[in-house]
Amino acid sequence: MDTKNIMIVGVGGQGTLLASKVLGHVLLGQGYDVKVSEVHGMSQRGGSVVTYVRYGEKVYSPVIDKGEADVIVSFELLEAARWLEYVKPEGQIITNTQEVEPMPVIIGAAEYPRDLAEKMRAAGAKVDAEDFLALAGEAGSAKAVNIVLMGRLSRYFPEIGIDAWEEALEACVPKKFLELNKKAFALGR
Amino acid sequence: MKELMLGNKAVARGLYEAACAVISSYPGTPSTEITEEAALYDEIYCEWAPNEKVALEVAHGASLGGLRSACAMKHVGLNVAADPLFTISYQGLNAGLVICVADDPGMHSSQNEQDSRHYARAAKVPMLEPADSEEARLFTIKAYELSEKFNTPVFVKMCTRVAHSQSVVEPGQRVCPPRAPYVKDQGKVMMTVNSRNAHVRVEERTRALTAYAEDCELNRVEMGDTALGIITSSTSYQYAKEVFGDKASILKLGMTWPLPEKLLRDFAGKVDRVVVLEELDPIIEDHCRKLGIAVSGKELFPICGEFSQNLVRACMGQEEPKTLSIADAIPPRPPVMCAGCPHRGIFYTLKKQKCMVYGDIGCYTLGAVAPLNAMDLNVCMGASCSGLHGFNLAMGAEGERHSVGVIGDSTFIHSGITGITDIAYNMTNSTIIILDNSITGMTGHQQNPTTGKNLRGEPAGKVDLEALCRAVGFRRVRVVDPYNLARVDAVLKEELAAAEPSVIISRRPCVMIKGTVHKAPLKVNTEKCAGCKSCMRIGCPAIAVRDKKAVIDTTLCVGCGVCTQMCRFDALESGEV
Numbered sequence: 001m002d003t004k005n006i007m008i009v010g011v012g013g014q015g016t017l018l019a020s021k022v023l024g025h026v027l028l029g030q031g032y033d034v035k036v037s038e039v040h041g042m043s044q045r046g047g048s049v050v051t052y053v054r055y056g057e058k059v060y061s062p063v064i065d066k067g068e069a070d071v072i073v074s075f076e077l078l079e080a081a082r083w084l085e086y087v088k089p090e091g092q093i094i095t096n097t098q099e100v101e102p103m104p105v106i107i108g109a110a111e112y113p114r115d116l117a118e119k120m121r122a123a124g125a126k127v128d129a130e131d132f133l134a135l136a137g138e139a140g141s142a143k144a145v146n147i148v149l150m151g152r153l154s155r156y157f158p159e160i161g162i163d164a165w166e167e168a169l170e171a172c173v174p175k176k177f178l179e180l181n182k183k184a185f186a187l188g189r
Numbered sequence: 190m191k192e193l194m195l196g197n198k199a200v201a202r203g204l205y206e207a208a209c210a211v212i213s214s215y216p217g218t219p220s221t222e223i224t225e226e227a228a229l230y231d232e233i234y235c236e237w238a239p240n241e242k243v244a245l246e247v248a249h250g251a252s253l254g255g256l257r258s259a260c261a262m263k264h265v266g267l268n269v270a271a272d273p274l275f276t277i278s279y280q281g282l283n284a285g286l287v288i289c290v291a292d293d294p295g296m297h298s299s300q301n302e303q304d305s306r307h308y309a310r311a312a313k314v315p316m317l318e319p320a321d322s323e324e325a326r327l328f329t330i331k332a333y334e335l336s337e338k339f340n341t342p343v344f345v346k347m348c349t350r351v352a353h354s355q356s357v358v359e360p361g362q363r364v365c366p367p368r369a370p371y372v373k374d375q376g377k378v379m380m381t382v383n384s385r386n387a388h389v390r391v392e393e394r395t396r397a398l399t400a401y402a403e404d405c406e407l408n409r410v411e412m413g414d415t416a417l418g419i420i421t422s423s424t425s426y427q428y429a430k431e432v433f434g435d436k437a438s439i440l441k442l443g444m445t446w447p448l449p450e451k452l453l454r455d456f457a458g459k460v461d462r463v464v465v466l467e468e469l470d471p472i473i474e475d476h477c478r479k480l481g482i483a484v485s486g487k488e489l490f491p492i493c494g495e496f497s498q499n500l501v502r503a504c505m506g507q508e509e510p511k512t513l514s515i516a517d518a519i520p521p522r523p524p525v526m527c528a529g530c531p532h533r534g535i536f537y538t539l540k541k542q543k544c545m546v547y548g549d550i551g552c553y554t555l556g557a558v559a560p561l562n563a564m565d566l567n568v569c570m571g572a573s574c575s576g577l578h579g580f581n582l583a584m585g586a587e588g589e590r591h592s593v594g595v596i597g598d599s600t601f602i603h604s605g606i607t608g609i610t611d612i613a614y615n616m617t618n619s620t621i622i623i624l625d626n627s628i629t630g631m632t633g634h635q636q637n638p639t640t641g642k643n644l645r646g647e648p649a650g651k652v653d654l655e656a657l658c659r660a661v662g663f664r665r666v667r668v669v670d671p672y673n674l675a676r677v678d679a680v681l682k683e684e685l686a687a688a689e690p691s692v693i694i695s696r697r698p699c700v701m702i703k704g705t706v707h708k709a710p711l712k713v714n715t716e717k718c719a720g721c722k723s724c725m726r727i728g729c730p731a732i733a734v735r736d737k738k739a740v741i742d743t744t745l746c747v748g749c750g751v752c753t754q755m756c757r758f759d760a761l762e763s764g765e766v
Contacts, residue, residue, distance in 0.1 A: 036356075040222075061428055062424065066512050078519065081517070084515060103560075106732070
């Protein structure tokens, strides 16, 4: 098989690291070669963050380049638009509809573009946009939005059974938050 | 059992399996996790040293004492450790010594993009370059074997994309070599005839290592189509394989100093055309040219920035994947100082007083971005102190009254103490602000000599910053709470006006330290709020103004209260009950 590419994008501090940990665990358990890549440090202070997850028989490059992503999972609407050029024309975007204003918008130096989900669709992208933050709240914590998004991602991988995802949650999430996260996963799925 | 492992964690695993027993490091992205992960093994003593020079000297001392040792640092840290490095190369070891150095092509979290391979050549120290996590583990173990066989420190060179990528690792067993006894050897005193003899030994060693490089397992040829041959290493190898697969032949160099000769010539002889694919400087390329091998390199690929598969495609004239786009401009999302960051009040005041601000290396470099824009420049660890002294020598009283150096607690210990000593000794009326947030922030919250805790979080010695500043000759040492804007403003005015050098210690722990108790988020009294945006001038990400009223993001606000001091209408109220 060809190497498959999933990008997880968001704003520093939104919990993208746990999402990529769970996803990496699931894919390794399926017997694939896997690479997960992200940049630590400066950008984590509220900046735009990206994690690359690649899997297949043999994975070489640790990064995903423009036009290569099969799926982009975005924690925030503007970030989905920022990374749009990375998705394959036939690829899938899954995005939270939450809007987090970046500093240039807060101080009035730039505007937050409107109707981004519609514009991305008009550009030819397949966009699955929903208020995943509300689903996380329903599960018991806004912080569980990362696992809600993994739940939705799992929809697009019917070949991977629910057991594999639950096993990954058990391995990656602290015990006291496990039930909450299982609920978050189910709500997203 | 197979495991998905961060490159830096795999280095730590290699250190463990090779029975490394002492690690001394200074944190620096992208190298920090090597030491943090190693510290999770009870068998390895790990410490944060005040700086990289100290770290390397500690590791070398442990080697002389008979234990395998290591230190880890980022590329610019190697500049600091360069002094001991060059002479340790001459002097040799007792047990193995590995220096892990992590470059940052693309400068994701660094002030420059220097190529550490120059140090391997200059100090005549062999360098191994893993291309993924499993190689990071294996090469680290191999590095100890070479270190002891050739009596030299050995570099394990990482880069951001190897250090911060997870790939599959199959951990092995820890194997402990017999401990080497310490034996006094007067030949180790590096002076006159000993140093001359040592240099001769180093040149012999390099010849022996070059011979080793010709047929060692670290360098390998993967023959494919022979129309194109690619000589490469590290993460560039991954991009070459991604783009060409077996449509090119590849010579992958796992040891990038010293470089082989016959191996390169033989490979070049088997292919029609040779391309050297290496990030940053043309080191392999220049070596090939010196050997008379016709290669293409930097005329195809850039010297600046990091590579990717699309960059390789574009430079090699291949088609790039199709993309989608929308017309809207996407506003950038630069990193910002956290809500409640204690540095904010200082930079707001410095901007207000129109100070020339000589910055330094840490989270507080973010004081340079809008809307604070309160930093003039920065150079390297500690330059805020010594550089300001020099600036004031040139500017005189006019400079002294309007300029400050700002430096974090960890950076101050790293390289600021010598700079303030120069200020006190040679007497410019310079003002230094130590931003004491009780942690090494930018690299992810490491302890340091000012925090009273060691790497493992256990009680440890603690530097008394006030006493230290007085001891080097400062009579004016003030402590302020950066959340109190009026007080910061008054103290800064006094110290800038003072006719002698001053240190202001801005003391308030980083809000991100685990266990820090925060106040409830503030509330906006919408009847009082005039929508004047005064509260926005401090650049807090938790405040926005929508429909002419301030709005507080309650998920970010920690109730620090700095914005309440900006508001003339008392519209920002405590959320405490």
